[in-house]
Structure formats: structure tokens, C-alpha cells
Amino acid sequence: MKRPFFYVLNIVLIIIFLTGCNQDQKNPDQGKAELVTAPDFTLVDLHGDTLRLSDYQGKIVILDFWDTWCPPCLKEIPDFVELYNKYQDQDFVIIGLAFGREGKERVESFAKEQGIQYPLAIANLTVLNAYGPIKGIPTTMIIDQNGKIINRYIGFREKEIFESEIQALLDKQL
Secondary structure (H helix, E strand, O other): OOHHHHHHHHHHHHHHHHHOEOOOOOOOOOEEEEEEEOOOOEEEEOOOOEEEHHHHOOOEEEEEEEOOOOHHHHHHHHHHHHHHHHHOOOOEEEEEEEOOOOOHHHHHHHHHHHOOOOOEEEOOHHHHHHHOOOOOEOEEEEEOOOOEEEEEEEOOOOHHHHHHHHHHHHHHOO
16 A cells, blocks of 8 residues: 555655756755745654644744755755754744655764754655655755745755845844
8 A cells, every 4th residue: 555655755756866966056946935835744753753834833944855865965954053053042943854765764863963953854745745846955945934935945055045034034023
């Protein structure tokens, strides 16, 4: 019964793998997104707890699709750790959704190595379809306090880009 799901998931992962990690900062898909409500999802995080986007309503969310085999993804992680540590007490969260191609155990060990304290889960096909098309990774979305996707980036971005968006949204709520 589960074979069709894994078959489709493997096809999606192969397509993403073949298109590779996206390092292009001038990707035409990046930048201001239409203000659409971010689809809610329910996943099990790496600690076995339920992770729902709706639990973060009223917060600024960076939703990051990534994986452990993707060099540009790995380059962003230390910046995300730093941003999370700096802003987590100010209605801000990062949620990392890994593809998990190398397995959940590798994602767990990587998270421990990097000191990732923000919520992490393995993305499933439902979430990938809801937020797709995911044309390359990292794909990172900025979700405002009202649950609207205000920006979508494909490929590596410098920390300052994300920090300026976080700061602008925090300033907006004052």
C-alpha cells in the first residue's frame, strides 16, 4: 500500500537531485511572492513531537526546504542558527524541512553537529506539493505574522537578506 507513495516521493527527489542545488542568486523565481496564505501542515519533528505551521500563527517564520547533501543549503545553516538564536524571543521561528535523502539519522546527526535548535522535520510529499513546485534547494520562504508568504528564495542567500526581512516585519508590528 505504501509503495506508490515512496515511488512518487523518489521521483520527486530524483527530479530535485537532477536539477541540483541552486546557487544562483539571480533566479527569476526569487523575490516578492504573491501574498498567499502558507498552507498548514502537520509533520513529526526529529524529536517525535507534532510540528504544525499553525502553531506559529502570529510569528514570523522562515520555512527552509533543504537537505544534508546540498552545499548551498549547508552554507546557509550557520546563518539560520545565528538568526534563530538572535530573534527567537521576538516572535520569530525557523522551521527546517529536510528532504532526508540520506535518512533521518543523518539529518539528526547533522543538526546536532551544527547546533540547530529550531524545529526540524522530514518533508513529505503532501508538504512538497503544497509548497511546490520546489525547483531547487535551498528553497526558503518568509511567512509574515498573518501567515502570508511574502517572499520565496531559491538558492543560497546571505544572512543579511533574511535579517533585513525579519527586522522589517518586527518593525511593522510595533
